[in-house]
Amino acid sequence: xxxxxxxxxxxxxxxxxxxxxxxxxxxxxxxxxxxxxxxxxxxxxxxxxxxxxxxxxxxxxxxxxxxxxxxxxxxxxxxxxxxxxxxxxxxxxxxxxxxxxxxxxxxxxxxxxxxxxxxxxxxxxxxxxxxxxxxxxxxxxxxxxxxxxxxxxxxxxxxxxxxxxxxxxxxxxxxxxxxxxxxxxxxxxxxxxxxxxxxxxxxxxxxxxxxxxxxxxxxxxxxxxxxxxxxxxxxxxxxxxxxxxxxxxxxxxxxxxxxxxxxxxxxxxxxxxxxxxxxxxxxxxxxxxxxxxxxxxxxxxxxxxxxxxxxxxxxxxxxxxxxxxxxxxxxxxxxxxxxxxxx
Amino acid sequence: xxxxxxxxxxxxxxxxxxxxxxxxxxxxxxxxxxxxxxxxxxxxxxxxxxxxxxxxxxxxxxxxxxxxxxxxxxxxxxxxxxxxxxxxxxxxxxxxxxxxxxxxxxxxxxxxxxxxxxxxxxxxxxxxxxxxxxxxxxxxxxxxxxxxxxxxxxxxxxxxxxxxxxxxxxxxxxxxxxxxxxxxxxxxxxxxxxxxxxxxxxxxxxxxxxxxxxxxxxxxxxxxxxxxxxxxxxxxxxxxxxxxxxxxxxxxxxxxxxxxxxxxxxxxxxxxxxxxxxxxxxxxxxxxxxxxx
Numbered sequence: 001x002x003x004x005x006x007x008x009x010x011x012x013x014x015x016x017x018x019x020x021x022x023x024x025x026x027x028x029x030x031x032x033x034x035x036x037x038x039x040x041x042x043x044x045x046x047x048x049x050x051x052x053x054x055x056x057x058x059x060x061x062x063x064x065x066x067x068x069x070x071x072x073x074x075x076x077x078x079x080x081x082x083x084x085x086x087x088x089x090x091x092x093x094x095x096x097x098x099x100x101x102x103x104x105x106x107x108x109x110x111x112x113x114x115x116x117x118x119x120x121x122x123x124x125x126x127x128x129x130x131x132x133x134x135x136x137x138x139x140x141x142x143x144x145x146x147x148x149x150x151x152x153x154x155x156x157x158x159x160x161x162x163x164x165x166x167x168x169x170x171x172x173x174x175x176x177x178x179x180x181x182x183x184x185x186x187x188x189x190x191x192x193x194x195x196x197x198x199x200x201x202x203x204x205x206x207x208x209x210x211x212x213x214x215x216x217x218x219x220x221x222x223x224x225x226x227x228x229x230x231x232x233x234x235x236x237x238x239x240x241x242x243x244x245x246x247x248x249x250x251x252x253x254x255x256x257x258x259x260x261x262x263x264x265x266x267x268x269x270x271x272x273x274x275x276x277x278x279x280x281x282x283x284x285x286x287x288x289x290x291x292x293x294x295x296x297x298x299x300x301x302x303x304x305x306x307x308x309x310x311x312x313x314x315x316x317x318x319x320x321x322x323x324x325x326x327x328x329x330x331x332x333x334x335x336x337x338x339x340x341x342x343x
Numbered sequence: 344x345x346x347x348x349x350x351x352x353x354x355x356x357x358x359x360x361x362x363x364x365x366x367x368x369x370x371x372x373x374x375x376x377x378x379x380x381x382x383x384x385x386x387x388x389x390x391x392x393x394x395x396x397x398x399x400x401x402x403x404x405x406x407x408x409x410x411x412x413x414x415x416x417x418x419x420x421x422x423x424x425x426x427x428x429x430x431x432x433x434x435x436x437x438x439x440x441x442x443x444x445x446x447x448x449x450x451x452x453x454x455x456x457x458x459x460x461x462x463x464x465x466x467x468x469x470x471x472x473x474x475x476x477x478x479x480x481x482x483x484x485x486x487x488x489x490x491x492x493x494x495x496x497x498x499x500x501x502x503x504x505x506x507x508x509x510x511x512x513x514x515x516x517x518x519x520x521x522x523x524x525x526x527x528x529x530x531x532x533x534x535x536x537x538x539x540x541x542x543x544x545x546x547x548x549x550x551x552x553x554x555x556x557x558x559x560x561x562x563x564x565x566x567x568x569x570x571x572x573x574x575x576x577x578x579x580x581x582x583x584x585x586x587x588x589x590x591x592x593x594x595x596x597x598x599x600x601x602x603x604x605x606x607x608x609x610x611x612x613x614x615x616x617x618x619x620x621x622x623x624x625x626x627x628x629x630x631x632x633x634x635x636x
Contacts (some may be wrong), residue, residue: 001456001457001538003459005453006457006462009449009450009452009453010449010450012445012446012449013446013449013450013509013512013513014450014465016446016502016505016506016509017468017469017506017510019506020480020502020503020506020507021472021480021506021507021509021510022472023483024480024483024484025475025479025480025483026483027483027484027486027487028480028482028483031482031486071486071490072486135366138359138362139363141359142359142360142362143363145356145360146360146363152622154367155622155626156619156622157367157370158366158367158370160370160374160615160618161370161373163563163567163614163617163618164567164611164614165566165567165568165569165584165610165611166567166569167569167584167587167588168567168607168611169373171587171591171603172373172374172377172607173373175377175388176373176376176377178389180389180391181389182376182397185394215369218366219370223626223630224629224630227626227630228630247355248355272473272474275476276477276478278476278478278569278570279569279570282569282588285591294476294478294479294570297476297478297479298478300482301481301482301574307485309482309485312482313482313483315479316478316479316482316483317479319476319479320475320476323474323475323476324471326474327470327471327474330470331470331471334467
């Protein structure tokens with residue numbers, strides 16, 4: 001294909017991606033370098049019979065004018081990145097000095113909102129991803145052993161939790177886990193503790209969110225592995241059987257190695273999607289117990305009347321750096337494959 | 344020896360069947376429970392004292408005279424005007440899917456037929472874009488959109504959803520077009536067609552299976568989106584998913600949580616129909632990226 005033709009074919013999609021994905025990233029970065037204007041204060045003196053008093057009031061008009069004049073705010077450099085609600089370098093140093101051991105250091109760090117969100121995001125990602133991989137493989141093998149007629153129904157039911165909107169699916173689950181919902185109330189009866197609710201306990205909320213994450217993404221890994229199982233060569237299975245391998249041994253030594261490329265594909269997808277965990281926290285109304293990097297951005301943008309673009313921008317850039325770190329092994333590997341092919 | 348192998352086989356099967364059975368119950372039960380419960384009153388849906396109330400609708404019978412009530416649906420659709428959100432969703436989803444597929448088909452075809460190095464880099468960039476959290480992009484849109492006065496419009500949300508959709512659409516259609524033999528369009532070009540004519544007369548007629556599969560996923564992305572639609576649409580232009588989420592806040596205060604339950608069931612119902620008719624395409628779409636690497 002000629003360069004010119006290629007250009008015209010790719011133009012619509014490329015311009016959409018540049019305008020609405022690449023430029024917003026630049027825009028986010030620029031936003032993160034500025035900080036909102038402070039309100040313009042006017043000091044007025046009112047003198048009465050008992051002497052003069054000075055009152056400070058906000059000059060709304062001047063503040064508005066300033067904001068309209070330069071909506072980005074004033075230049076702040078990388079200041080926002082290191083402030084109290086982001087990397088908080090000063091606070092971390094202080095906690096490090098004051099802490100007596102690792103445990104107290106971690107305790108102190110968890111009081112800082114950015115690190116709390118980061119810890120939750122990482123915990124969620126690295127618990128949900130392996131759990132979904134293992135359970136998905138197990139269920140794929142199970143469904144593969146089912147009679148043909150039942151497989152279709154099993155896949156139909158499995159697709160439901162995956163395809164339902166995250167916000168809707170997590171809402172459904174949160175109603176059931178609620179203190180008055182069927183699962184929540186049953187748990188209270190079993191443990192005979194009426195105060196046991198996900199809304200009142202951080203660890204329970206984390207567990208609920210992780211269970212939701214597994215429920216929601218398990219179908220994806222199951223479907224991919226199930227499709228992979230259809231391609232396992234029959235001869236190899238036969239040979240394993242002749243050599244006296246039992247089902248478990250065949251599974252570990254033949255089937256799993258065959259599925260390995262799929263495992264790395266599913267892992268990549270899961271890491272990308274789990275790292276941006278966001279909707280379940282909104283639906284579970286879990287902000288008090290669990291914040292992820294994404295909900296952190298949302299709450300900055302939702303700040304009534306005056307969205308905190310700088311803070312949201314800084315968190316966004318830090319999130320993008322996180323994504324880049326997660327993706328780097330894949331990009332490096334693809335690059336190696338590519339250059340190996342071209343030489 | 345034979346019996347031993349046989350018995351091992353049954354344990355293996357038993358365990359895997361039990362696991363599949365447990366998973367299917369866990370997957371389906373929340374939906375069945377919520378659909379059933381959406382026809383009850385709140386006291387039954389959240390029946391703390393006795394869960395059988397939710398099944399038989401004891402309080403529903405007491406309050407409304409029948410074991411089933413459609414009060415939740417009436418409240419959501421008529422009182423809270425959920426039908427407006429449904430219409431908005433239809434408009435936004437329709438245009439997002441059509442535009443995404445048009446852009447994606449052209450781009451995917453070009454990438455599949457171009458052996459240049461920059462084709463690889465465009466695909467890599469698309470992969471990285473695919474990983475961007477949507478909310479970080481939204482925080483980049485807000486300020487410029489407010490400045491240009493295009494915040495809150497349906498058109499804005501459609502364009503943004505199309506763009507966010509592109510990386511995935513490109514990858515999928517690219518791998519699909521790779522499977523269509525090159526000879527087809529190239530022989531048309533030998534016969535005197537331009538590249539676009541070859542694309543239009545030779546490729547377009549055979550591309551529909553791949554386009555439909557990709558379209559299903561574009562539909563799901565637009566239909567299920569929350570980050571973009573909740574932050575970039577004004578109240579009257581809101582789609583179903585953010586409307587459901589904002590119901591949750593407003594109706595909980597008034598004790599009308601059943602409105603939200605009814606709205607959730609209404610928003611999920613089309614997906615049941617979709618899976619019913621397009622199960623095969625959805626499964627093949629999910630695995631397309633994986634199998635071809």
